[in-house]
Amino acid sequence: MTSRPATSQQLRDLALLRRVRDRIDREYAQPLDVEALARGVNMSAGHLSRQFRLAYGEPPYSYLMTRRIERAMALLRRGDLSVTEVCFAVGCSSLGTFSTRFTELVGVPPSVYRDEAAGVTEGMPSCVSKQVTRPIRNREAPAPSRR
Known part of the structure; x- marks a missing residue:
């Protein structure tokens, strides 16, 4: 070919x-x-x-929403903003749509991510943290485990 x-x-x-x-x-x-x-x-x-x-x-x-979710992840890791504040800060106008798309890409709801990811990238070079925390595209995130 x-x-x-x-x-x-x-x-x-x-x-x-x-x-x-x-x-x-x-x-x-x-x-x-x-x-x-x-x-x-x-x-x-x-x-x-x-x-x-x-x-x-x-x-x-889809590319736009991925960028918004990437930025939302960074803001949620800081831990100083509510999920609603982050939703509007990244350009989403619907908390429901934001939460649904976030969960699809990341695998957990934004509130759970904020609680679990706070401080995870502390001390990590930004080039590494960006790669490690990049959201998964095309609904590839594993389903959250049921406990």
């Missing part, structure tokens, strides 16, 4: 997708939706979603 060289249009699309990903990384706490992201790069929402998934393995909204 031989790979074909990328066309100039494909390269332009990849550059636009990188701009979208970078915007999500920067503005995760802002109200972002796929339509607004698509408008920012002059694409339709459907085309953006399909191309983003091909390039990064997940659609833009």
Whole structure:
């Protein structure tokens, strides 16, 4: 199997997708939706979603929620904010949706994570703690054990 060289249009699309990903990384706490992201790069929402998934393995909204959950995990580990405060600080507008998505990615509800993870990364270099605490994507977190 031989790979074909990328066309100039494909390269332009990849550059636009990188701009979208970078915007999500920067503005995760802002109200972002796929339509607004698509408008920012002059694409339709459907085309953006399909191309983003091909390039990064997940659609833009899922990527955005993963970034928000990563930041929420860091804030919860500090332990000085309530789950509700963290929810709104990372750009979520619904505590229920935030808690559900957090539990899907992390495997435990945010309140349990806050209680169990406080101080876990203390003294750990940030580059290591970021890797160790990265949420699992695509609902791969193990189901919480029942005691």
